[in-house]
Amino acid sequence: MTAPTAPITQDVLTIPRKLPEGGRTNIVGLTRDQLRAALIAAGTPEKQAKMRLGQIWQWVYHWGVRDFSAMTNLSKDYRTLLAEHFEIAVPEIVTRQISADGTRKYLLRIAGGHEVEAVYIPEEGRGTLCVSSQVGCTLTCSFCHTGTQKLVRNLTAGEIVGQVMLARDDLDEWPEPGEGSTGERLVSNIVLMGMGEPLYNFDNVRDAMRVVMDGEGIALGRRRITLSTSGVVPEIARCAEEIGCQLAISFHATTDAVRDRLVPINKKWNIQTLLDTLRDYPKLSNSERITFEYVMLKDVNDSDADARRLVRLIAGIPAKINLIPFNEWPGAPYERSDWERIEAFADIVYKAGYASPIRTPRGEDIMAACGQLKSATERARKPAREIAADAGL
DSSP states (O other): OOOOSSOOEEEEOOOOOOOOOTTOEEOTTOOHHHHHHHHHHTTOOHHHHHHHHHHHHIIIIISOOOOGGGOTTSOHHHHHHHHHHEEOOOOEEEEEEEOTTSOEEEEEEOGGGOEEEEEEEEETTEEEEEOOOEESOSSOOTTOSGGGSOOOEEOOHHHHHHHHHHHHHHTTOOOOTTOOOOSSOSSOEEEEOSSSOGGGGHHHHHHHHHHHHOTTTTOOOGGGEEEEESOOHHHHHHHHHHTOOEEEEEOOOSSHHHHHHHSGGGGTSOHHHHHHHHTTHHHHHTOSOEEEEEEEBTTTSOSHHHHHHHHHHTTTSOEEEEEEEOOOOTTOSOOBOOHHHHHHHHHHHHHTTOBOOBOOOOSGGGTOSTTOOOOGGGOOOOOHHHHHHHTTO
């Protein structure tokens, strides 16, 4: 791996942890219906609830305001009532690391003192935020660093939306109150590819994405949101119908024997079962195509035979194949495929009629690349032999 050409910077932010006070309800992450019901329960006249909801929504999600007293189109008495019953809280940024390539990794503390990571990846004309949906993960994919951390709990909808809000804070992306959009979006895309399996936290992920997609707030369209799943088959149709975002599949193998080892959920829903379900997704969600993510592991899944088998398996599914050079982590039981091997694999897929971009590794120098996320409190390593045993090597 080439050494970074610029120093890594890390800021330890001393923002005091924000805890709920007196049982106040956090507005962040509530859907419109949930917030309307909460406002009425707190004393908002039902006839005014729709108007008040729209005003508060704009303050919180369009202008990024966290203080009720700044909501100047609300009466002073109503602002006092809101402050008594509600708060506007997002996760705490514990550390922020900036890679030599501009990637930003945030270590975030959430309720209960747990920690998760989110990553912002700047690109030409766009910026992608990779958000987490769980503390840890239950799937134990053997090539993934997060998979070596046991599942602690699901994130709430507010903790998921809060990752988007704090990234916009850090990038100074909120318009000034009273102003419209600032033009080019810094956080223009969201990928649910951080810590956890999003479809094992379906309700919270769905509600969070409804907030993010709402046109009067953060306003990211569903085509700018991609949910990555390892293949939780029963929830895939629900994702199409209730979220409608783009779908990515952590595929990574072309035989059940290899995928059982790399992605153990395959033992529950094998390749054929997964593919049968995926054939309906573009029609149900009105998506153009499904992305198949394929991590390139030396001498494991990177042969010409694997490439040919892959294109036969996905025949008939509108798709593109993202080839991901393996991002190494301490104690990992695999190696990255040689670059020539990755290119040969990509060429076979491309000649079969599928887009086959090779993902450029980003943020490797700060352990922010795909498959490298793991909260700092859980970084105690397993012995290499134990990791290898988990991987079936």
